[in-house]
Amino acid sequence: MKKDKICVENPAQRVAVLVDGDNASSAKLQDVTELAGRYGEVIVKKIYGDWTKTGLSSWKEPAKEFSYRLVEALPYVKGKNTTDMTLVIEAMDLLNSGNIDVFCIVSSDSDYTPLAMRIREEGLIVIGYGESKTPAAFVNSCKRFVFSDQIAQSGSNPGKGDTPGILLKKEADLFDKAYELAIDGKEEVTLSQIGMALKRIRPKFKTRRYGCKTLGAIYERLDGYEVMQTGIKGIYNVVRKKSSLQ
Structure with a gap:
């Protein structure tokens, strides 16, 4: 695994965006995409979830618009969620490939804290994106954490006084x-x-x-x-x- 110094906002960096579809809002996908694009070229864009659930159908159109892959994470036992496990496994595969410089993890779930810590140990950048309710452990394990409910949606309609x-x-x-x-x-x-x-x-x-x-x-x-x-x-x-x- 390479140990090169990683720089913020370096267009040569390769970025992976991994979205927990069960724990994030589809309305924020544009914001996430713009954030990730500031750190380099986004070459991996995936959203994880059980796509048999009608509650996740809102992801389908934005996923098409912003070219994200929908990754199936079916529960093998009733009442159990495998989305986070699937995301972590694929993140570790990407980490071991050596082809990614920056990881953007979209979730408010503290379960991703060990993943963020492990990626940081390899000298890579981890950007977190989630709501302000996100536990401090996950927030602090990231190089930078953006709170989705504390910023305006990028590209949103201008205010009444904004010419x-x-x-x-x-x-x-x-x-x-x-x-x-x-x-x-x-x-x-x-x-x-x-x-x-x-x-x-x-x-x-x-x-x-x-x-x-x-x-x-x-x-x-x-x-x-x-x-x-x-x-x-x-x-x-x-x-x-x-x-x-x-």
């Missing part, structure tokens, strides 16, 4: 992150590359939310950026103004 211009100012850090993710040490970056980075961070990103028809129009309105022609029709570069780097 597109106000929203752009409020969410300017989203475009800063997309720029940094896309440029990744290169000398220049195109609008299309930034657009792909934005889709990784926020899969449902829409320019009209900010009162603009194009992504280029958004960066032209942001402080600290310039949109420049490349000489090739339809291709534009985005550059940071020198004043914004000082």
Whole structure:
């Protein structure tokens, strides 16, 4: 098992998102996906549950939309839940494969505390995501824990007083992150590359939310950026103004 130093928000990292379908809300799947995307490339996305239960049917549409695999965890004894055991077994398989750098465990169940501790022992990052009722043991076993009921849903409808211009100012850090993710040490970056980075961070990103028809129009309105022609029709570069780097 490699012992390389793992960095937060490194686009080269490989991320696994493991969701306890019995212990999480399907309405938060977009938020989870965006969170995981900030830590690298999400290459494993799985939701675990007994899919014969009608109560879990709400997962099916968001799973399709965000490309998650639904993993069956049938109970072999009446009244017993095997979801957590199935998730743990697959997490250990991923850990032993050496192909994952960051694990995102979505649950409010303290049963995942030993799993998080074991993954951390290998020098890897564990991100937890669950409700504020989550026991402290699981919260503290993670590198970072996000409380789903204490943050606004990413990409939610704007408030009554939020005009597109106000929203752009409020969410300017989203475009800063997309720029940094896309440029990744290169000398220049195109609008299309930034657009792909934005889709990784926020899969449902829409320019009209900010009162603009194009992504280029958004960066032209942001402080600290310039949109420049490349000489090739339809291709534009985005550059940071020198004043914004000082």
